[in-house]
Amino acid sequence: MNHLEKLAAIRGLMKEQGIDGYIIPSSDPHISEYLPERYKCIAWASGFTGSAGTLAITQDFAGLWTDSRYFVQADEQLAGTGFELVKLKVQGSAEYADWMAEKLPSAATVAFDGNLASLQVAQAVQQTLEPLGIRVNGQADLLSPLWTDRPSLPLAPAYLLEEEITGQSTASKLEAVRKALKKNKQNIIWFHRLTIWPGCLIFVARMYPAIQ
Numbered sequence: 001m002n003h004l005e006k007l008a009a010i011r012g013l014m015k016e017q018g019i020d021g022y023i024i025p026s027s028d029p030h031i032s033e034y035l036p037e038r039y040k041c042i043a044w045a046s047g048f049t050g051s052a053g054t055l056a057i058t059q060d061f062a063g064l065w066t067d068s069r070y071f072v073q074a075d076e077q078l079a080g081t082g083f084e085l086v087k088l089k090v091q092g093s094a095e096y097a098d099w100m101a102e103k104l105p106s107a108a109t110v111a112f113d114g115n116l117a118s119l120q121v122a123q124a125v126q127q128t129l130e131p132l133g134i135r136v137n138g139q140a141d142l143l144s145p146l147w148t149d150r151p152s153l154p155l156a157p158a159y160l161l162e163e164e165i166t167g168q169s170t171a172s173k174l175e176a177v178r179k180a181l182k183k184n185k186q187n188i189i190w191f192h193r194l195t196i197w198p199g200c201l202i203f204v205a206r207m208y209p210a211i212q
Contacts, residue, residue, distance in 0.1 A: 003047050003081035006146065007062055010045065013142045014059070020108035021100045022142060023125065024055040027116045037151040039116065041143055044150075046083040048074055054121075055083065056096040058103065067091040094124035106133035111140035 001009065014022055028039035033051055043049045046064060050073055053066035063086040066074055074085045088095055100110055110129055114122065117138065126136050144150065163169045181189060 001146075003045070003083070006045055007057070007082040009146050010057060010142055011059055013145065014057070014111075017111075017140065017142075018109055019111045019137065019140060019142075020058060020104050021110040022055075022057045022140070023096065023110065023112040023117075023121075024057070024143070025112065025117050025121055026051065026053050027118060027121075029115050031118045036154045038153055041116065044147055045143065047077045047081050048083070049077065050074065054094075054096050056100060058100075061103070063096070063099070065096045094121065094128065097125045097128040101128050101132055101134070104129075104134055107135070109135040109137055111137035111142075113141040113143070114138035115141070 010022065014020070024041050024045060026033075026035070026042050028035050032039075035051075040049075042053055042055055042064070046055060046062075048064055048066070048070075050066060050070040053064050053070065053074070056063050056065065062083045064074055064078060064083050065086045065088055067088045068091075071085065071087060078085055086096070086099070104110065110125065112121075112125070117125075122138055129136055160170050177189060181187070
């Protein structure tokens, strides 16, 4: 399918499922900025390959909301796809939700795949639309049924970057985290974003016995 056909197919599923507006964020289950091929949903649907943006689709409009870093790129890549560039006024804001609030009637339904939406995105959509009587569905994955050749999850083994690259060893970073935990009387810390500390992937730092 070309991008026009993909857009038509998405709209077909929206109509079947009673969805009036569909949001596709640039994200993955770890809320990463730079995505593995499997989660490049915006690129698959629209052809836009920038690292920041959000697609919002209704039956009569499809737009890419992105910031000034990507205006030229988006203009070029969206040509002939059925998607239009919408220039963000404030980087990182949920202006697409404001647009949907203006365009969709009360009792409409707006949906997205909650596995790919950050808490910030979900809350922005809910807080903008629900007071207007617009229903929000965070459990709608419309791309998987259409993306028949979707890449598999990456299976490459994890590895540690050398200290010459990071400037600090993984062991010393972990020890600093543990000292901070003890100082603040905490038992555990969870980093859910893989890029939270460059050069060091940490999910759970040491659990301590209960601190009195």
